[in-house]
Amino acid sequence: MHLTAAVSRNYQEETEPPRVSLTSSSGRREERIIELCEGMMDITAALFNVSSKELRSPGRGGLGVSRVRHIAMYVTHVALSVTMRDVGAGFGRDRTTVMYACHLVEDLRDDADFDRMVALTERVALAAFGNKASF
Structure with missing residues (x-):
């Protein structure tokens, strides 16, 4: 799968990105983090034309799926200012996996x-979550 083609095909600027509310009824921090990470996985899966089920699977998946997951983790950490520990918890991964993903994407x-x-993924995430991502 060529990621650039998938993004070009799936993202149209006139389409408003989905918005995810981070205000859960109980207001608990952990629930908001999981909700944010779930939303980020859905957005990234849609942008890159990857199944969100594959992104959530406990295995690594193919290179395309793991690369998209790495991008989602990176954007959640860098653009949305979520700690690596919290990103790991929200994605069902270890903090060191998030650290690896962030280093890889930076490179x-x-x-x-x-x-x-x-x-583009950062812009969509910021449009969807804005400053609601503060915990």
Whole structure:
């Protein structure tokens, strides 16, 4: 799967991204983090034309799926300012897995096409979650 083509095909600027409310009825921090990560997985899956079920699977999945998951973790940590520990909990992964994903995505951002995909994902995440992501 070529990620650039998937993003181009699935994202239209005139379409408003889905919004996810981070205000749960109980207001508990852990629930809000999980809700944020779930929403981020759904958004990223839609952007890259990957099954959200595959992103949530406990296994690694193929390279395309794991790369999309890495981007979702990276954007959740960097753009939405969620700690690596919390991102790991929300994605059902370990903190060190999130750290690996963030380092990998940072390194891959040297490629202009990949950087554009990540920047687009960051813009969509910020539009969807805005400053509701503060915990």
